[in-house]
Amino acid sequence: MVSADLLGQFPDNNIAESTQRIPGVSIERDQGEGRYVTVRGAPKEYTTVSIDGVPLANPDAASRGVELDTIPSDVIAALEVTKALTPDMDGDAIAGNINIRTQSALDREGLTLRASLAGGKYQLGDGENQRYNATVGNRFGAEQNIGVLVSGSISRQGRFTDNVETLYQAGGGGFRPTEVQIKDYEGVRTRKGLTGRFDYRINPDHLLTFVASDSNFEDREFRDNLIIALDNFAAGSGETTGQARATFDKELRERTYDKTIRTYNL
Structure with a gap:
């Protein structure tokens, strides 16, 4: 398990990158950023993902593997990885299960207020990197059993x-x-996450919880591709250089990849 306090010590942009801190877990990357999670070396489709124990579906119909680069690592309480399923879990995970625990106001005494911001620039391409997050919560009631x-x-x-x-x-x-x-790629990746949680502790053994979360990932990319086709290449025996006729083609492409994971748990 990786707690939120430990996650705050690393510059992870999303949940996928946070899970790589756990032994036996590896990630698949897209342009250097973690996207899919694999447990015990098995294909990503063999690992299930849940939020507070409720299974999470994949918005991509082409694959069973959940794209965890959508969810920011700043809005969770902890990550739990189970490599061997227990009797209280669904039997649909061959490799294991990743459970995302949301933050609760009942985990702390009194008012919870936390905020951070970070900024910088990449050396390659001079691209900006900005991150902002905030958390606010409190406990209510005569017995402080509402969060x-x-x-x-x-x-x-x-x-x-x-x-x-x-x-x-x-x-x-x-x-x-x-x-x-x-090929030259230039793009902007924007990630937004919002999570709200209501807790009502009826007694020490019973807890009523409602969690709503919304995570959005947008990838805007511009590709500049110069294609050089070589024809009639001829080189003499034992030579490494020769003559060729070249044809130059230019391709420009702009695309926007947008996905959202929205959950409601009661």
Whole structure:
């Protein structure tokens, strides 16, 4: 288990990156940022995710693996990873289960007030990195058995990446280049999260809880792709250089990837 106090010591942007602190858990990345979680080396589809014990569905119909880069790491209380299912859990997880525990005002005495902000710039592309989060909660009632807590987070990252891809073809006793692609990616990733929780402790053995959460992830990306096609490459015997005719093509693409995970638990 990883608590919120421990998560605050690391610069994790989302839940997926936070789980990598747990032994036996690894993550799959998208452009350097964690997205999927795998437990015990099994495929991501074999790991289930729940919020306060309630199963979480994946908004992507093409895969059973839950994209945990949607949920910010600032709005949770703890992460629990179960590698061997217990009798009180659903039997739909082959690799294990990841349970996201939300924050409760009853976990602390009196008023809860916490806020933080951070900012910086990436060296590559000079993109800005901003993070803001705040949590406020309190206990009410004559016996202090009612708790209300609201937590929110927003982050914005300007990202710039580039890469060069070369395609080769076998022939003439070796390999010759047929195409070179020079790609530049420029984008902005925005992540927002809001969680509210109401607790009413009826007695020491019974607790009534209502949790509502909304997490949104937006990835706006612009790609500049220069394609160089090489034809009629010819080189002499034992030479590493030769002559070729090149055709240049330019591709520009802009896309927006938007997804939301919204839950209500009672």
